[in-house]
Amino acid sequence: MGISRREFLKYTAASSAFMAMGVPFAMAAGQNKQVDHWVKGVCRFCGTGCGVMVGVKNKKVVTVKGDPNNHNAGFLCLKGALMVPIIYAKERITQPLIRKNGKLTPASWDEAMELVVAKFKDAIAKYGVKSVGYYGSGQALTEETYLASKIFKAGLKCNNVEGNPRLCMASAVGGYVTTFGKDEPCGSYDDIDAATCLFIIGSNTSECHPILFKRIAARKQADPNVKIIVVDPRRTNTARIADMHVPFKPGTDLAILNGMAHVIVQEELDDYRFHSKYVTFMDNNKQKKTFEDYVKFLEDYTPEKVEQLSGVPADTTRKMAKIFAESSATMSLWCMGINQRIRGVWANNLISNLHLLTGHIGKPGATPFSLTGQPNACGGVRDTGGLCHMLPAGRLIKKKAHRNEMEKLWGLPQDSLNPKPGLHTIAMWSALAEGKLKALLVLCTNPAQSLPNLDKYRQGMARKDNFIALIETFSDAETVKYADVVLPPAYWCEREGVFGCSERRYALVGKAIDPPGQCKPTVNILVDFALRMGVDPKLVPYKNSADIWKEWRAVSRPTPYNFWGITRERLRRESGIRWPCPTEDHPGTRIRYVRGEDPNIPKDYKKKYFFYGKPDGRAVIWFRPYKGAAEEPDQTYPFVLTTGRVIDHWHTGTMTMKVPELRRSFPKAYVEVSTEDAKKMGIHNGDNVLLETRRDKMVFQARVSDVCRPGLVFVPWFDAHLLINKLTKDAIDKGSKQPEFKICATKVSKA
Ligand SMILES: Nc1nc2c(c(=O)[nH]1)N[C@H]1C(S)=C(S)[C@@H](COP(=O)(O)OP(=O)(O)OC[C@H]3O[C@@H](n4cnc5c(=O)[nH]c(N)nc54)[C@H](O)[C@@H]3O)O[C@H]1N2
Ligand SMILES: Nc1nc2c(c(=O)[nH]1)N[C@H]1C(S)=C(S)[C@@H](COP(=O)(O)OP(=O)(O)OC[C@H]3O[C@@H](n4cnc5c(=O)[nH]c(N)nc54)[C@H](O)[C@@H]3O)O[C@H]1N2
Ligand code: SF4
Ligand SMILES: [Mo]
Helix, strand or coil, X not given: CCCCHHHHHHHHHHHHHXXXXXXXXXXXXXXXXXXXXXXXXXXXXXXXXXXXXXXXECCEEXXXXXXXXXXXXXXXXXXXXXXXXXXXXXXXXXXXXXXECCEEEECCHHHHHHHHHHHHHHHHHHHCHHHEEEEECCCCCHHHHHHHHHHHHHHCCCCCEEEHHHHCCHHHHHHHHHHHCCCCCCCCCHHHHHCCEEEEXXXXXXXXXXHHHHHHHHHHHHCCCCEEEEECCECCCCHHHCCEEECCCCCCHHHHHHHHHHHHHHCCCCCHHHHHHHEEEECCCCCEECHHHHHHHHHHHCHXXXXXXXXXXXXXXXXXXXXXXXXXXXXXXXXXXXXXXXXHHHHHHHHHHHHHHHCCCCEXXXXXXXXXXXXXXXXXXXXXXXXXXXXXXXXXXXXXXXXHHHHHHCCCCCCXXXXXXXXXHHHHHHHHHCCCCCXXXXXXXXXXXXXXXXXXXXXXXXXXXXEEEEXXXXXXXXXXXXXXXXXXXXXXXXXXXXXXXXCCXXXXXXXXXXXXXXXXXXXXXXHHHHHHCCCCHHHCCCCCHHHHHHHHHHHHCCCCCCCCCCCHHXXXXXXXXXXXXXXXXXXXXXXXXXXXXXXXXXXXXXXXXCCCCCCCCCEEEECCCCCCCCCCCCCCCCEEEEEECCCCCCCCCCCHHHCHHHHHHCCCCEEEEEHXXXXXXXXXXXXXXXXXXXXXXXXXXXXXECCECCCEEEEECCCCCCCHHHCCCCCECCCCCCECCCCEEEEEEEC
């Protein structure tokens, strides 16, 4: 345990008191535990990326505390503070396992790796490289994802490289790339401290990014004039500190955001000087348009029409738009309520539209800012190009110039990279279900619980004619049931590497202890895999993750991602550095696209802003019409089912369920029903409620509250015994290919 029982009780009491005010539990640094030494690292969990100090005694981790020098200023939330027992859980897999006669049985590394490679080679020989693939994670280290992606794309010429960020941040990536020409946020956490309006839409920050929420609450406390607007169909803990909580019909954000833009242009609250200089207006067919065309496009979105579509009162839309535009600095924060939608990319565009329209960008406190879910979805997967259409540092597979540049950097013959993007996540798992994908390597993710429409994809995983090699730490993860070989990795602080969090901040996860049993650092497993597959040893000349980091810095250097200046030595010394960071004496970048702040802009550049991701240096305001969800409620399935998170659990629960305090606070999944609906159906707290969608049905215990609006039910998805993803739908955004986890239609009845 990281903290004593007495300390814990004290903190939990504090935590519930805080929670009542909507402020999450947060713990300051400075626990006086006797340790041999402290190792600097980053929390294992969310994309907030809190710095931690790992306390080691007698070669064991005995405690963690917040790193006072990182952005979290020494604070950790409960999940972060209670991470230690997970390392020593009895479910740790400590030796390779091979499935024999249906049962996973211990094997040697050599035996396991030979089997994996035989299956991959066999599939490639019979069906070509399109029949194999890699499925990774925003929780793997940057070096791990870079390496896996390189082995498949450069070594095997196979672009079937995907990962769970497709379920998570793909729409945000699509939004940034279409609006600004480059991925990743322009602002940083510092903006929270300067914002006078915080516009939070589709993010339950208080439960999912608790330490950032603490910073938001502190901002409000410091200046009561700061306005917090929360746009979420549920009255979450985040909404409880809001000046305005705006509930609405799920899936109608596009209408609401266009409605706000309508009010802004009608009331002349836009910043004409800004958008006339720095913005291109573009319709849905990528045709250049004028500001006047935009005003015309917005005529369809009067607050009254928005009210009909979304249920948001017209005056509320007017009020929100005014506060957004008239505040001296507005920061938008969003997460899965926006991204996990069939129009996730458009919703992202519309948030940025509001900033570009009002000039709330590139000034302290004024920025659109997507919250990233996982600790390393940004640093690992997005930046290294760990998806099927990408190459490292923002390069694209379909662009010949980008391929040629990577061929040079990787020492490959010109035009040797495979020019065809691979299968995206849902296509990949569909191909497995259809028998087209024959061998898959899965790392640090638990798709047998986290994919939508699970019955379909679990059937695919269960097929006898395919092969799944899984690198996984815990024997009770659902995907273990479907693995043919399980390889045991070193966990979290048992190996060294880099995490990059929501604000472009890279920080080192230091190695504190040796891994148990036969567990190995994943980079060693991957290099071994590559060499046995016959990949040119010159492509994988690494002894450890530091060697890979060095190469990765060089690969980023010719691009605007440039973190050449973020050396391993600096990472050891400093508590995180934000890219771009071109030289070793560069302090890192707070704000992108602004002269004097962003090192990619020449000092003598004639204008203040330069959106260099776009050929004309202008960001884009997109005309994106309203479109509803893939599966709207109807007479047979009259409710909306939405899914999401609770503060004390991480995703599929394989880690947080092993911490008694966290397990006890949410032992199993439940269904949240509105007081009004419950009354109509005679449902009381604790009653069994049957949910039935077009895909499957399941019974949950009811929690009746004022959180959901009538017509909406919510189920958290951490519980491996109540797999809500059997009910969710796998409709995807046609741009980002991200599934619409947040909305499907369901029947609700008392069971
Ligand atoms: N405690 C905890 N923290 C985590 C995680 C975890 O598992 N547990 N996971 C991390 C990861 S990977 C991620 S991606 C983030 C997710 O962080 P969040 O996105 O903040 O969390 P969710 O609960 O998935 O969903 C957020 C909100 O979207 C709302 N929502 C549903 N439908 C709509 C809609 O149509 N429009 C709008 N505007 N909102 C809607 C829901 O009511 C919910 O409150 O959390 C990260 N942090
Ligand atoms: N219904 C519903 N489903 C969702 C979502 C939702 O909002 N609603 N959100 C989606 C989102 S945003 C995301 S990000 C995904 C996340 O989905 P997953 O990535 O599938 O969920 P995790 O539980 O984080 O899985 C991580 C796995 O890696 C293992 N692990 C932990 N540490 C290590 C390590 O060091 N090495 C290795 N090799 N393995 C390790 C864990 O035991 C666990 O099995 O889920 C998506 N699914
Ligand atoms: S806020 Fe996120 S990164 Fe920070 S301690 Fe909590 S779980 Fe870890
Ligand atoms: Mo996520």
